[in-house]
Amino acid sequence: MTHTLSSLLPAPPGIGALLSRLRSLPLYRAALSDVPDGAAWADVPFLTRGRLTGAFEAGELLHPEAVRVHLTPHPGGSWLPEYATRADVASHGQAAARAFARAGVRPGDHVQVAFGYHRFAGGWIMQDGLEALGAKTLPFGPGESEAQLETIRQLGVRVLVSAPSFAQRLGEAGARIDLLISSGEPLTSIAGRREKVEAALGGVALDCYASSEAGLMALETPAKDGLRVLDDWVYLEVIDPETGAAVPDGERGELVVTHLGKQAMPLLRFRTGDLTRLERRAEGTYLPGGVFGNVGGMLKVKGVKLFPREVAFWLAGFGLDHSQHTLRLWSQSGADRVGIGVRGAPRDDLTALRADFQKRFVVRLDALDISPDHEGQGVLDERG
Amino acid sequence: MTHTLSSLLPAPPGIGALLSRLRSLPLYRAALSDVPDGAAWADVPFLTRGRLTGAFEAGELLHPEAVRVHLTPHPGGSWLPEYATRADVASHGQAAARAFARAGVRPGDHVQVAFGYHRFAGGWIMQDGLEALGAKTLPFGPGESEAQLETIRQLGVRVLVSAPSFAQRLGEAGARIDLLISSGEPLTSIAGRREKVEAALGGVALDCYASSEAGLMALETPAKDGLRVLDDWVYLEVIDPETGAAVPDGERGELVVTHLGKQAMPLLRFRTGDLTRLERRAEGTYLPGGVFGNVGGMLKVKGVKLFPREVAFWLAGFGLDHSQHTLRLWSQSGADRVGIGVRGAPRDDLTALRADFQKRFVVRLDALDISPDHEGQGVLDERG
Numbered sequence: 001m002t003h004t005l006s007s008l009l010p011a012p013p014g015i016g017a018l019l020s021r022l023r024s025l026p027l028y029r030a031a032l033s034d035v036p037d038g039a040a041w042a043d044v045p046f047l048t049r050g051r052l053t054g055a056f057e058a059g060e061l062l063h064p065e066a067v068r069v070h071l072t073p074h075p076g077g078s079w080l081p082e083y084a085t086r087a088d089v090a091s092h093g094q095a096a097a098r099a100f101a102r103a104g105v106r107p108g109d110h111v112q113v114a115f116g117y118h119r120f121a122g123g124w125i126m127q128d129g130l131e132a133l134g135a136k137t138l139p140f141g142p143g144e145s146e147a148q149l150e151t152i153r154q155l156g157v158r159v160l161v162s163a164p165s166f167a168q169r170l171g172e173a174g175a176r177i178d179l180l181i182s183s184g185e186p187l188t189s190i191a192g193r194r195e196k197v198e199a200a201l202g203g204v205a206l207d208c209y210a211s212s213e214a215g216l217m218a219l220e221t222p223a224k225d226g227l228r229v230l231d232d233w234v235y236l237e238v239i240d241p242e243t244g245a246a247v248p249d250g251e252r253g254e255l256v257v258t259h260l261g262k263q264a265m266p267l268l269r270f271r272t273g274d275l276t277r278l279e280r281r282a283e284g285t286y287l288p289g290g291v292f293g294n295v296g297g298m299l300k301v302k303g304v305k306l307f308p309r310e311v312a313f314w315l316a317g318f319g320l321d322h323s324q325h326t327l328r329l330w331s332q333s334g335a336d337r338v339g340i341g342v343r344g345a346p347r348d349d350l351t352a353l354r355a356d357f358q359k360r361f362v363v364r365l366d367a368l369d370i371s372p373d374h375e376g377q378g379v380l381d382e383r384g
Numbered sequence: 385m386t387h388t389l390s391s392l393l394p395a396p397p398g399i400g401a402l403l404s405r406l407r408s409l410p411l412y413r414a415a416l417s418d419v420p421d422g423a424a425w426a427d428v429p430f431l432t433r434g435r436l437t438g439a440f441e442a443g444e445l446l447h448p449e450a451v452r453v454h455l456t457p458h459p460g461g462s463w464l465p466e467y468a469t470r471a472d473v474a475s476h477g478q479a480a481a482r483a484f485a486r487a488g489v490r491p492g493d494h495v496q497v498a499f500g501y502h503r504f505a506g507g508w509i510m511q512d513g514l515e516a517l518g519a520k521t522l523p524f525g526p527g528e529s530e531a532q533l534e535t536i537r538q539l540g541v542r543v544l545v546s547a548p549s550f551a552q553r554l555g556e557a558g559a560r561i562d563l564l565i566s567s568g569e570p571l572t573s574i575a576g577r578r579e580k581v582e583a584a585l586g587g588v589a590l591d592c593y594a595s596s597e598a599g600l601m602a603l604e605t606p607a608k609d610g611l612r613v614l615d616d617w618v619y620l621e622v623i624d625p626e627t628g629a630a631v632p633d634g635e636r637g638e639l640v641v642t643h644l645g646k647q648a649m650p651l652l653r654f655r656t657g658d659l660t661r662l663e664r665r666a667e668g669t670y671l672p673g674g675v676f677g678n679v680g681g682m683l684k685v686k687g688v689k690l691f692p693r694e695v696a697f698w699l700a701g702f703g704l705d706h707s708q709h710t711l712r713l714w715s716q717s718g719a720d721r722v723g724i725g726v727r728g729a730p731r732d733d734l735t736a737l738r739a740d741f742q743k744r745f746v747v748r749l750d751a752l753d754i755s756p757d758h759e760g761q762g763v764l765d766e767r768g
Contacts, residue, residue: 064492067515069522071535081522081539086515108448117501118525131451131470138453138465141502151455155465 010246010280011041012235012258019044022268026060031268046244046256047270049074052213056080063264070121072212082121082212083264089128091261092215095233096129099219102228103206104179107134110155114162115184116142121212126161126181129216135159142166149175164197164205171200180205181219188220188227189292191317207290209274214257214267218287226279226286235260236285238278239271241295242305252277252305254295255287275307297379301329302336304363308379311340314360318353320344324376328367331383339367343374394630394664395425396619396642403428406652410444415652430628430640431654433458436597440464447648454505456596466505466596467648473512475645476599479617480513483603486612487590488563491518494539498546499568500526505596510545510565513600519543526550533559548581548589555584564589565603572604572611573676575701591674593658598641598651602671610663610670619644620669622662623655625679626689636661636689638679639671659691681763685713686720688747692763695724698744702737704728708760712751715767723751727758 012018016037022028031045053074055061066083074080084092105111111130115123117139130137138155140148145166151157152175160167160177163184171177180201187194187207197205206220209227217234218227229236238253239246247253255274259266275293279286293309300306308327315322324343329336340357350368357365396402400421406412415429437458439445450467458464468476489495495514499507501523514521522539524532529550535541536559544551544561547568555561564585571578571591581589590604593611601618602611613620622637623630631637639658643650659677663670677693684690696706708727713720724741734752741749 065518066520067518069494069520069539071522083520089515110453116525117523119523119531124523131473134449134451136450136453136467138455139501139503139508141500144503147503155453 010237012260015039015041015044018258018260018268022266025063025266026058027055027265028268042246044269047268049271052080053078061265066264068124070124070212071119073120085263088262088264090132092233093128093132095230096126096216097132098232099216099228099230100129100133100135100181102221103181103208103219104204104222105130105133105135105159105181109135109159110138110157111135111159111161112138112140112148112152112155112157114140114142114148114160114166121215123161125210125212125216126183130161145170145173149173152177160201164193167205168197168200171197171202175201176203177201178203181208182206183208183210186290186292186313186316188224188290189313191314192319193317194224209276209287209291211257211272213265213270214259214272217257226288227290228283229285229287231284233260234258234267236278236287237269238276240305241298249278249280252307252310255291275310299329299379299381301338301363304361306338306361306363311361314357315340315342318344320370321376324374326374326377326380328380329383336383337366338363339369340365341367341369341371341374341376343372343376344370345372346370394621396644399423399425399428402642402644402652406650409447409650410442411439411649412652426630428653431652433655436464437462445649450648452508454508454596455503457504469647472646472648474516476617477512477516479614480510480600481516482616483600483612483614484513484517484519484565486605487565487592487603488588488606489514489517489519489543489565493519493543494522494541495519495543495545496522496524496532496536496539496541498524498526498532498544498550505599507545509594509596509599510567514545529554529557533557536561544585548577551589552581552584555581555586559585560587561585562587565592566590567592567594570674570676570697570700572608572674573697575698576703577701578608593660593671593675595641595656597649597654598643598656601641610672611674612667613669613671615668617644618642618651620662620671621653622660624689625655625682633662633664636691636694639675659694683713683763683765685722685747688745690722690745690747695745698741699724699726702728704754705760708758710758710761710764712764713767720767721750722747723753724749725751725753725755725758725760727756727760728754729756730754 020037023032063083065085067086068084070082071079072082113123113126117123123139159179161181164182164187167180182205194205209218210216218229220227235258237256239256241254255272255276257267257270273294274291275295276287276291277289279288292313293307297308311327312322315325321343326341328339354365404421407416447467449469451470452468454466455463456466497507497510501507507523543563545565548566548571551564566589578589593602594600602613604611619642621640623640625638639656639660641651641654657678658675659679660671660675661673663672676697677691681692692711695711699706705727710725712723738749
């Protein structure tokens with residue numbers, strides 16, 4: 001029964017060849033030993049961060065042809081090496097170049113990248129694609145606003161790649177940029193944020209989704225109708241973080257990523273922990289709302305999954321101080337109750353906020369308290 | 385007469401084609417307008433930093449196909465952009481890969497690069513060649529000794545690319561490295577320095593010569609008999625910094641560099657300001673003593689050129705504190721006199737030191753004073 005259902009689910013192109021190739025890597029040998037080449041996609045086991053750590057300790061991550069190594073921070077202050085071969089660098093670059101072109105980056109543009117290139121993948125995720133596109137790419141690194149402003153002005157930089165908060169600061173200090181590729185912090189997933197950044201820069205700000213394990217995965221286009229997935233580089237799916245089953249397109253869940261052709265350390269159904277929705281359109285796959293939090297600390301409230309990080313993003317979208325908020329759950333007459341306290345200026349649209357919460361989270365908000373001196377306590381689950 | 389002489393001087397292969405190609409670039413149009421295609425090499429004008437600044441301001445540095453931009457610090461706190469096309473990145477990488485292979489770097493080695501990748505060329509000069517060779521290259525960036533030690537140990541890093549002082553510190557903290565590619569500070573040009581660094585690391589330390597304008601230009605081999613020039617990437621020559629005439633091979637002078645095939649911002653007889661000697665051997669060109677200072681502040685003493693920076697390197701080679709030294713010149717009975725005062729512990733080999741000075745600089749040292757509290761005043765030229 002499960003097999004019949006799961007075999008109807010979408011799957012990446014050429015599963016058989018993919019599995020047979022990955023089976024030859026030490027990283028997947030054990031995990032795929034019970035999975036036949038003709039297996040349904042849903043029967044392919046997930047890759048977790050924990051499994052990657054174990055594979056590193058067992059010497060299974062190394063690829064003989066790797067030429068580039070980055071580190072990825074992992075929970076507990078530790079790190080893992082990320083290996084890429086020359087072919088990996090090239091194919092990631094080509095897929096990224098196509099995405100940058102769709103976003104409006106043009107060959108010949110001066111592009112300034114304000115992410116770090118030391119140890120961690122940071123700016124490298126952007127560099128190869130921009131160079132492959134033919135953009136004049138300046139790996140500037142983070143910080144040093146004054147110097148960044150100077151090169152933006154003197155070189156006529158048209159495209160900036162940076163965190164939206166940094167871009168906004170540069171804009172407020174006088175930078176005028178035609179196009180911002182925004183990464184590292186939420187942009188589209190916090191209501192109103194894009195508009196503020198665009199006002200400061202005088203240009204268009206587009207959101208992107210990338211990670212050091214997977215590279216560039218999705219990037220908006222000027223249509224601003226979602227982040228278009230790099231379908232020639234990765235296969236993305238969304239699962240129920242509790243059961244691991246695929247959720248229908250359009251529903252929230254945990255993003256899972258598979259590399260289609262990467263040679264060194266390819267990800268096979270890697271659970272990112274990121275929360276998103278996925279939509280298949282004629283021209284490709286999209287993440288319509290970007291990535292809006294992570295699945296950490298998932299709660300079941302009134303039978304519905306509630307992700308505290310997503311609630312924080314929602315508060316931020318209303319200009320409330322999400323760093324000082326309390327999400328409180330309690331029981332009343334045997335039923336779940338939800339309340340939020342958050343730091344902010346008193347306001348008179350509380351009814352509208354509660355309606356928006358219910359629309360977004362499909363859960364009724366039983367209490368909402370906004371006050372300038374609220375001390376956030378995070379999640380308080382006081383149910384019996 | 386000059387023409388007859390100069391046409392006998394060594395010149396890069398394919399001058400005609402080189403000049404005709406460079407003539408089409410805005411950077412060289414004016415400078416080469418008076419130079420016929422069949423001109424002797426010595427008639428080709430030098431490129432100076434000042435001319436590069438002027439070209440930047442006139443918009444002459446940009447190349448339509450450039451994909452990478454670094455900044456080069458220029459005197460006065462300013463900077464110039466350095467452009468490279470994809471072909472430039474590839475051909476520099478291939479030439480550098482051959483040099484790294486001669487130095488003993490092997491495909492598959494883990495190589496950790498402790499130079500910066502932000503804004504300035506730094507680690508990028510090393511990255512392309514190491515990747516082209518097939519080494520697993522970790523662009524670590526500068527500093528963070530503890531974290532560097534951890535990756536060296538955990539990844540089994542065999543080759544380190546860093547400044548010799550940083551390598552020595554890592555070695556003293558426990559790092560064991562088979563091969564150090566040393567750059568950014570003098571190594572072979574300060575007597576005894578290599579031995580100290582090698583003792584700390586337990587491996588071989590090799591010297592290299594590179595600049596952000598020219599890339600990697602010369603790298604030692606395990607034979608330790610000089611820095612072998614990347615003859616397929618650059619043409620190096622040594623000139624008299626005063627007259628601009630070529631000096632005979634083996635004589636000290638200012639290093640001048642020409643890119644053989646670079647497309648964007650190629651250097652044509654660029655005066656580096658660096659002081660070196662050049663030797664042509666059957667297998668290629670060498671800089672036998674590395675780069676031992678720069679030509680800034682050149683003095684004529686007893687009819688001989690004396691370069692204060694070279695004197696500082698010489699002092700450092702004897703373990704004296706060259707940051708606190710005075711090079712004093714005065715006249716006596718119409719003749720030049722030279723004296724050195726330097727901070728250091730009292731020692732009894734003053735006669736040997738004076739003999740070494742005379743051998744190295746072809747000038748008799750009239751006074752030498754080493755004391756623990758000497759306050760260096762730099763160069764004091766008190767001649768009439």
